[in-house]
Amino acid sequence: MAKKNRKANSLYQLKVTLISSKPPIWRRLIVQDNIRLDQLHFVLQTAMGWSDYHLHQYRVGNDCIGIPEPDFDFDVKDERKVYLHDIISKPKDYVIYEYDFGDGWEHKILLEKILPLDSFESPIVIKGSQACPPEDCGGIWGYYDLLKAIQDPTHEEHESMLEWVGGEFDPDAFDMKAINNNFKSLAF
The missing domain is CATH 3.10.290.30 (MM3350-like)
Known part of the structure; x- marks a missing residue:
């Protein structure tokens, strides 16, 4: 090759x-x-x-x-x-x-x-x-879960996921x- x-x-x-x-x-x-x-x-x-x-x-x-x-x-x-x-x-x-x-x-x-x-x-x-999706977010499906959590202030993981991505993330x-x-x- x-x-x-x-x-x-x-x-x-x-x-x-x-x-x-x-x-x-x-x-x-x-x-x-x-x-x-x-x-x-x-x-x-x-x-x-x-x-x-x-x-x-x-x-x-x-x-x-x-x-x-x-x-x-x-x-x-x-x-x-x-x-x-x-x-x-x-x-x-x-x-x-x-x-x-x-x-x-x-x-x-x-x-x-x-x-x-x-x-x-x-x-x-x-x-x-x-x-680009954040490193170590669990692949494409984990990325979609992350987006749901950070975009919904009522989501149970909203605050922890926002903190994990550094406070904000614009997809x-x-x-x-x-x-x-x-x-x-x-x-x-």
């Missing part, structure tokens, strides 16, 4: 959608086609709003790509040796990115367009919708400028 890295030939416009989120939680990103998957992991963490507290992997068909763990009893290809152009190469190709195996946050990464290399700086978010918040500023701190 892994090919020798080559100089970037193009940019990929990706749509990253948190599976089962309603309304959809998504980001539209521009990245170089030759980004390594370990680097893409940090781009995804930054774009979505996760904090990289948990394990992750990519799933392409029956293949798992991530950080090999000798203590685990399944075959994982090393993400530090796989480039994005190795696993998706034409529009409508996609890969699943799973973050936090306990909560099971699954993201569909869809290649929407291939763009000329000089079209955008990269990585960059060009569009998106909705706030509609999406700050593209802040995400793009945070990308500047990524060093590949």
